[in-house]
Amino acid sequence: MTPPNETEDSPRATNSLASRGAEIADAAEQLAVLARLDLAKAPRGGVFAANVGKPLRPARLDIFQINVGKLCNMTCRHCHVDAGPDRVRENMDLETIDACLRALDATEAEAVDVTGGAPELNPNFRYLVDECVKRGKRVMDRCNLTVLLLRRNADMPRWFAERGVEVVASLPHHRRLNTDAQRGSGTFEKSIEALRRLNAAGYGRADPRRRLTLVANPVGAYLAGGQAGLEKEWKAELQKNHGVAFDRLIALNNMPISRFLDWLVSTGNLQGYMELLTNAFNPATVDGLMCRNTLSVGWDGRLYDCDFNQMLDLECRPPDGRRPHVRDFDPAVWAQRTIVTARHCFGCTAGAGSSCGGALA
Amino acid sequence: MDTYYKPEHLAKFPQIGEGSPKLAQKFFDYYAEVFKEGALSAREKSLIALAVAHSVQCPYCIDAYSQESLKQGSDVEQMTEAVHVAAAIRGGATLVHGVQMLEHVHQKVMK
Numbered sequence: 001m002t003p004p005n006e007t008e009d010s011p012r013a014t015n016s017l018a019s020r021g022a023e024i025a026d027a028a029e030q031l032a033v034l035a036r037l038d039l040a041k042a043p044r045g046g047v048f049a050a051n052v053g054k055p056l057r058p059a060r061l062d063i064f065q066i067n068v069g070k071l072c073n074m075t076c077r078h079c080h081v082d083a084g085p086d087r088v089r090e091n092m093d094l095e096t097i098d099a100c101l102r103a104l105d106a107t108e109a110e111a112v113d114v115t116g117g118a119p120e121l122n123p124n125f126r127y128l129v130d131e132c133v134k135r136g137k138r139v140m141d142r143c144n145l146t147v148l149l150l151r152r153n154a155d156m157p158r159w160f161a162e163r164g165v166e167v168v169a170s171l172p173h174h175r176r177l178n179t180d181a182q183r184g185s186g187t188f189e190k191s192i193e194a195l196r197r198l199n200a201a202g203y204g205r206a207d208p209r210r211r212l213t214l215v216a217n218p219v220g221a222y223l224a225g226g227q228a229g230l231e232k233e234w235k236a237e238l239q240k241n242h243g244v245a246f247d248r249l250i251a252l253n254n255m256p257i258s259r260f261l262d263w264l265v266s267t268g269n270l271q272g273y274m275e276l277l278t279n280a281f282n283p284a285t286v287d288g289l290m291c292r293n294t295l296s297v298g299w300d301g302r303l304y305d306c307d308f309n310q311m312l313d314l315e316c317r318p319p320d321g322r323r324p325h326v327r328d329f330d331p332a333v334w335a336q337r338t339i340v341t342a343r344h345c346f347g348c349t350a351g352a353g354s355s356c357g358g359a360l361a
Numbered sequence: 362m363d364t365y366y367k368p369e370h371l372a373k374f375p376q377i378g379e380g381s382p383k384l385a386q387k388f389f390d391y392y393a394e395v396f397k398e399g400a401l402s403a404r405e406k407s408l409i410a411l412a413v414a415h416s417v418q419c420p421y422c423i424d425a426y427s428q429e430s431l432k433q434g435s436d437v438e439q440m441t442e443a444v445h446v447a448a449a450i451r452g453g454a455t456l457v458h459g460v461q462m463l464e465h466v467h468q469k470v471m472k
Contacts, residue, residue: 173434173436174434175436175438177436177437177438178436216434218431218432219431219436220431222428222431222432223432224432225403225404225432225433225434226398226403226433228398229398229402229403229404229433229434230404230433230434232402233402233404233434234434
């Protein structure tokens with residue numbers, strides 16, 4: 001799907017669990033690893049539902065999130081998707097994209113959140129974005145930045161700008177050291193170059209139609225810091241040291257799943273990290289959780305309450321008992337479901353909370 | 362082997378209120394206020410705390426502010442520089458007392 005010569009100089013921090021044939025690549029094994037942990041001393045025994053204390057019910061559907069596949073030019077150490085250049089099979093085809101658009105038309109969602117992998121590598125990506133823009137939707141592209149340097153994407157910053165696409169770009173730190181540690185050697189330099197190109201296309205200049213959002217996440221087993229303080233510092237440092245600007249920063253916690261889970265296990269950090277998450281449970285984050293206002297569609301059209309549940313194969317459970325697929329999507333049935341949760345959900349409720357839109361409390 | 366320092370004591374810090382809840386409350390309120398984002402950022406305050414933790418050689422504080430510094434967005438290069446500041450001041454504090462020694466020597470020793 002992607003010519004190897006185009007992505008071979010992209011940064012690589014590791015290999016995908018899938019390519020390693022690792023046991024923990026299996027979603028059921030990841031859930032079992034978390035379930036086996038002894039969290040008896042954690043609040044309410046480390047049981048997520050007991051901490052929430054009520055069935056988690058949907059709010060209004062605001063965000064239609066489409067994960068177009070696991071293909072990526074990078075292999076970051078913490079990736080919750082286990083994405084990489086080897087994931088050429090799991091990518092959304094045109095028929096499923098059209099089914100997504102029909103489902104989108106049946107909702108009142110104001111925003112479409114396009115994610116991956118590197119969504120820009122899906123051959124149907126530009127079609128999908130154009131169709132959503134045509135429908136008057138606010139489109140967000142979850143971008144790894146380095147993908148914008150590929151030759152075929154050279155026009156993309158301007159192409160995004162013309163369509164008012166919000167670029168939501170990953171950059172774990174405003175300095176090289178931790179950025180490259182998490183995302184692979186050379187990432188920082190390429191990311192800064194991509195930010196320069198976005199700035200040149202009008203992004204990061206407080207223009208609401210050309211919004212550039214950076215996503216920061218911890219480079220290890222600790223929680224995300226205060227979003228407002230980080231944003232202030234990042235803006236100053238990136239401007240001073242690299243002459244680049246952005247509009248806002250969102251800080252996310254790392255979910256204990258997939259490659260981050262594998263890293264936690266292999267470094268002996270899992271128990272401590274789960275104690276950190278469970279002890280930091282913040283009830284004020286619950287109402288704003290993204291699983292309440294987001295529909296998450298997988299590359300094969302299956303439906304989930306969030307992108308993390310998607311990676312754990314925890315599908316939506318509508319009350320009609322059917323296995324949900326986007327081609328059969330019915331907003332009325334979707335609205336009656338109870339959200340599926342497990343221990344990984346503590347990642348979204350810890351501290352200031354964490355969602356695709358950043359801190360919650 | 363038993364030890365004077367036990368890692369679990371850090372989490373039990375609030376128990377210090379047992380003998381005087383009022384003073385503990387005042388201390389913890391003050392503490393929380395000190396570390397709020399102010400004229401200095403939360404990250405800068407964490408780095409100062411990390412340096413002081415090394416200077417007073419408090420293992421609880423070193424654990425707590427290593428974690429907090431990372432959380433507030435510092436990396437190992439910045440944290441190491443903070444510890445060197447502590448080391449420089451501690452070393453400098455020792456060395457500058459040498460001037461007192463010199464004065465003593467100059468006073469007492471024949472030239």
